[in-house]
Amino acid sequence: MKIVIGVTGASGAALAAETLRQLRAAGAETHLVMTGGAHIAIAHELGPNAAAAMRGAASFAYDARELGAPLASGSFGADAMAVVPCSMRSLAAIAHGFGDNLLTRAADVMLKERRRLVLVPREAPLHEGHLKAMLALARMGAIVAPPVPPFYTKPQSVEDIVREIAARVVAWLGLEPGEAMTRWQGAPGMACEGD
Ligand SMILES: Cc1cc2nc3c(=O)[nH]c(=O)nc-3n(C[C@H](O)[C@H](O)[C@H](O)COP(=O)(O)O)c2cc1C
Structure with a gap:
């Protein structure tokens, strides 16, 4: 599968690297x-060489200023795209069709071509503008999935949390995350008092 991964200047660079x-x-x-914001956040959170390592881990890497890159067009034919983590700036730009850089343009292409777009917005707390942008994107068919840890997996470390969240992004993109994702197996006998 041909997958576009957009990384913005929101906190959570480790989620991008793990995805x-x-x-x-x-x-x-x-x-x-x-x-550009992603480069600042990645260097701050993961160190000065982390952005280069992420570029090396990808099949192809682009700068967001490269508006002429193939993924700026619907004819590129990406199967799915995730923006992880997604800043409120990029979220707003995507919600309102601002194709002002390669990331927001590629996301706009996914929406207009009715292809799968997974957004992992990271901010707290959220004001009305953030929530309105998320609602608009959900209505346009995007999967809006804040990086909320699945605590029922009983994570022992930050790495566990990052792996589980990234695995869910991979699954929403339409791929099989394998052992990276702990699945809820059900809990026989678990019931609410009075039900
Ligand atoms: C270390 C760091 C962490 C940040 N975390 C967030 C965040 O979690 N959410 C957010 O919306 N912006 C965050 N920002 C601000 C964005 O980087 C900034 O708004 C930037 O313009 C986003 O642009 P982009 O979407 O083009 O990357 C952070 C900035 C820095 C330097």
């Missing part, structure tokens, strides 16, 4: 787009 790692393990062809 790329899992996509590679799943055999996807990955097209990575990083904004």
Whole structure:
């Protein structure tokens, strides 16, 4: 599968790196787009060499200023795209059709071509404008999935949380995340008092 991964300047660079790692393990062809803000956040959270390592982990990598890159067009034919993590700036731009850089343009292409778009917005708390943008995107068919940990997996480390969230992004993109994702097996006998 041909997957576009957009990385913005929101907190959560580790989620992007892990999503790329899992996509590679799943055999996807990955097209990575990083904004200028992403480079700042990645360097701050993961270190000065992390952005280069992420570019190396992708099949193809682009700067968000490269508006002439193939993924700016519907004819590129990506199967799905995730923006992970997604800043409120990029979220708003995508919600309102601002194709002002390669990341927001590629996301706009996914929406107009009715292809799968997974957004992982990271901000807290959220104001009305953020929520309105998410509602608009959900109505346009995007999967809006904030990076909320599945605590029922009983994570022991930050790495566990990052792996589980990334695995869900991979699954929403339409790929099999394999052992990276712990699935709820059900809990026989678990019931609410009074039901
Ligand atoms: C270390 C760091 C963490 C940030 N975290 C967030 C965040 O979680 N959410 C957010 O919306 N913006 C966050 N920002 C601000 C964005 O990087 C900024 O709004 C930027 O213009 C986003 O542009 P982009 O979407 O083109 O990357 C953060 C900035 C820095 C430097």
